[in-house]
Amino acid sequence: MNTRFAPLQKLRGRLRPPGDKSISHRAALVGAMASTPVRIRNYLDAADTGATLAAVRQLGAIVQWREAELVIRGGGLRNVQAPAGTIDVGNAGTLMRLLPGWLSFQQGCTFTLDGDESIRRRPIDRIATPLALMGASIEAREGRYPPFTIHGGGLRGIEYQLPVASAQVKSCVLLAGLTTESTTVIEPVPTRDHTERLLARAGAPIRRGGLDGAPRTTVGNAEELDLEPVDVPADLSSAAFLIAAGVLVPGSRLLLEGVGVNWTRAGFLRILERMGAIVLVDSEPQGSFAAQEPIAEIDVSHCALQGTEVGPDEVPLAIDELPLVALLGCFAEGETIVRGAQELRLKESDRIAAVAGGLRTLGGDIEDTPDGFVVRGTGGLAGGRLDARGDHRLALLGAVAGVASRDGVEVVGWEAVSISYPSFAEDLRRLAA
Numbered sequence: 001m002n003t004r005f006a007p008l009q010k011l012r013g014r015l016r017p018p019g020d021k022s023i024s025h026r027a028a029l030v031g032a033m034a035s036t037p038v039r040i041r042n043y044l045d046a047a048d049t050g051a052t053l054a055a056v057r058q059l060g061a062i063v064q065w066r067e068a069e070l071v072i073r074g075g076g077l078r079n080v081q082a083p084a085g086t087i088d089v090g091n092a093g094t095l096m097r098l099l100p101g102w103l104s105f106q107q108g109c110t111f112t113l114d115g116d117e118s119i120r121r122r123p124i125d126r127i128a129t130p131l132a133l134m135g136a137s138i139e140a141r142e143g144r145y146p147p148f149t150i151h152g153g154g155l156r157g158i159e160y161q162l163p164v165a166s167a168q169v170k171s172c173v174l175l176a177g178l179t180t181e182s183t184t185v186i187e188p189v190p191t192r193d194h195t196e197r198l199l200a201r202a203g204a205p206i207r208r209g210g211l212d213g214a215p216r217t218t219v220g221n222a223e224e225l226d227l228e229p230v231d232v233p234a235d236l237s238s239a240a241f242l243i244a245a246g247v248l249v250p251g252s253r254l255l256l257e258g259v260g261v262n263w264t265r266a267g268f269l270r271i272l273e274r275m276g277a278i279v280l281v282d283s284e285p286q287g288s289f290a291a292q293e294p295i296a297e298i299d300v301s302h303c304a305l306q307g308t309e310v311g312p313d314e315v316p317l318a319i320d321e322l323p324l325v326a327l328l329g330c331f332a333e334g335e336t337i338v339r340g341a342q343e344l345r346l347k348e349s350d351r352i353a354a355v356a357g358g359l360r361t362l363g364g365d366i367e368d369t370p371d372g373f374v375v376r377g378t379g380g381l382a383g384g385r386l387d388a389r390g391d392h393r394l395a396l397l398g399a400v401a402g403v404a405s406r407d408g409v410e411v412v413g414w415e416a417v418s419i420s421y422p423s424f425a426e427d428l429r430r431l432a433a
Contacts, residue, residue: 002410003411004410005408007407011242011431016256016258017242017427018235020234022235022265023260023293025092027227028070031230034076039229045422047090051088059075077222083111090115091115091118101131101172101174108153110150111150111152113150120147122146122346123145125144128144131150131176136153136176157183167316180219183218189214192264193208193262197262198227236262239259242427245403246302252301253299259296261284263288275308276304279299306332307332307335309337310337310372315341315343322351324397326375330380337372337373340372342372347391351393354389358387358394359381361385382405383406383409384410385412388414399414
């Protein structure tokens, strides 16, 4: 499905973006692992998070929608029902990487995970390596690609240093560590910590240290988990597309409500501030840790932008928003450079190549590098046609480029937005009315 986004004169109004995708995935998984029913409010209703609900149902959890909240009744940490068939993760990379941590200690059970064509191109060796060190048995296609099979068994604790910063790999190892005496994950730089916060709220024995440097997170044996009701904040990664549109479209003023501003996710806001954007928000102090997710209102206004540099330490804190940094760089004065973002090549598409190629077709001056891109600001984009390549964030990028461009943008494959933000076009129309 192709959808055209025409230039807009202004965006005005208040809006609450959809629920956070990362937290929704994790809340459903921890909810299914809990011994008592868990209520989840503002759960993201999208294709990716729907795959997680389908997966926990296959594993024996009862999932019910009750008006505005989701209720999950799981069988507990160690009482998983072995599914009759393959667990289909769809396009959900978070589900593919987190779920094996739980499944790996289900003694005597075997689980096979598979997904769509995009998922089958995404390697799983980053989770298979630490799980194997813990004693898990995983068989994968060509040794590193889905479909793959997990044979559950007893695990031993390890101290594991992540070779590459990854919140998904960290989360997988921490979930696997819930039946060990002690398991520690050491990160090269901080990454999003939603799993740690949920486990702390659920009563898991978890300790954290080194939050301002190389964080260390340790979990131990948990007899059971008991998670209080979860209010999922609005997704900062989804809000980022509205923020970028508000910054780029002249005459705009937006107030985005209830947005999660966890400091391990707020790197995009700090990058915007350096570029001169007027985005007012009370965000969580860097290096802090609390079980509750912080939320805030984000006040956005149109303004002129300056180019900036984003280094490897910032990348994990803004990984999903880096395509937007490239788009903003097209409108900024001077150069915008991103380094250390090679992880983008392993997303739903090769996002480095796709973003650089897509923005060039719209009139941008951008070149991709092995680990990022260099953008030379030209004062804006002419417009044209952008192929989403089945990637929801590329589709959303094309929409924002369209409303800020001179001639508009036709997004090829707009249906990809169902993965994370199905109502984006409708929300944009409301703000433009």
